[in-house]
Amino acid sequence: MKWEDFIRKAGEYPVIESKVFLTGTEKPEALRVQIGRWEKAGKLIKVKRGVYLPAPPYRRVEVWEPYLAGLLKRPSYLSLEKALEFHGCVPEAVPVFTSVTTKRPAAFSSPAGTFTYRHLDPSLFWGYEGHIIRGQNALIASPEKALLDLLYLYRRKVPPGYIRELRLQNPERIDPGRLLEYAARFNKPRILRAARRIRDELAQTAAGEREL
Numbered sequence: 001m002k003w004e005d006f007i008r009k010a011g012e013y014p015v016i017e018s019k020v021f022l023t024g025t026e027k028p029e030a031l032r033v034q035i036g037r038w039e040k041a042g043k044l045i046k047v048k049r050g051v052y053l054p055a056p057p058y059r060r061v062e063v064w065e066p067y068l069a070g071l072l073k074r075p076s077y078l079s080l081e082k083a084l085e086f087h088g089c090v091p092e093a094v095p096v097f098t099s100v101t102t103k104r105p106a107a108f109s110s111p112a113g114t115f116t117y118r119h120l121d122p123s124l125f126w127g128y129e130g131h132i133i134r135g136q137n138a139l140i141a142s143p144e145k146a147l148l149d150l151l152y153l154y155r156r157k158v159p160p161g162y163i164r165e166l167r168l169q170n171p172e173r174i175d176p177g178r179l180l181e182y183a184a185r186f187n188k189p190r191i192l193r194a195a196r197r198i199r200d201e202l203a204q205t206a207a208g209e210r211e212l
Contacts, residue, residue, distance in 0.1 A: 001031055003038060007058050014063040014136055015071055016044065016052040047110045048072055065113055066131070066138035069097045072108055073117045076101040077128035077139035080118075080153070083146035086131075088170050100125070100141075100149055118153050127182055144179040151194050152186060171202045 010016045018035055022028040035052070038044045044052040051072060053063060066078045066086070076099040078086070085094045097113055100120040107116045127145025130137050141149060168174075176199040183195030 001034060003043060006034070006038075007043075007054060011054055011058060011060045014053075014061040014134070015047075015068060016054065017071075018050045018052065045111050047112050048108045053112055062134065063112070064133045064136040064138065065097055066140060067133075067136035068112060069099050069115050070138050072115055073099065073101050073103065073106055075103075075125065076117055077125075077141055079128070079141040079146045079149045081146075081150065083141040084143060084150075084168075086140055087143040087146070087173055089143050089147075089168055089173055091167055091169050100153070120149065120153070124149075124152070124186065126185075142178070143174050144182050147174065147179070147198070148182055148186065148191060148195065152188070152191055168202075168205075171205050174202060176202060 006021070010021065018032065022031055035044065039046050039052065043055050043058060045055055046052055047068065053059065066082075069078055070076055078097060079100045080098045081090060081094045082097050084090045085092075095114065097115045099115070099117050101117045102120060102122045102125050103117075105117055105119050107114070109115075127148075128139045128141045131140050132138075179195050179199055180192070183192045186192070
């Protein structure tokens, strides 16, 4: 297949999965070799084996990174600091897209970004919602679940002043009732204690903002 014919078809998608184009092809091995050559020529960017992005000169659809994160590892949803950034709960941009998965941990780094995956027990794989940008659907933890996933996976303690340490902003975007409800579902006393302290600190922060 010629490059012009391939990119005419593949360019309609934000991400190119080679298995999609190899299925039904008369000579899949030949196309696989061609894809490898196009990667070496800089026409395709390899994100992981079998997953590519067209290089910028040939790109017609910009990929939304949370969508790409969900595609690289299934099942998974974006969580922890990156999900908190998405919800506007932390002030700085987070460079790494960290997701949770019921599968093994993994990491992929390429010009498309750095994507890491932390293992989460299947019983805790909930608390996420679908979000669509540019027609690309991504599963992203609610701010409450992202915060609890962070505490659970990093085993962080919540000392007095933790909210200031974490630099959480827009406290009204975190529902204290949902935070405690989700924390109880973890069935971990330390998570519930941490959630209660965070709830109290969020209430103090919100009260302080109202007085200004």
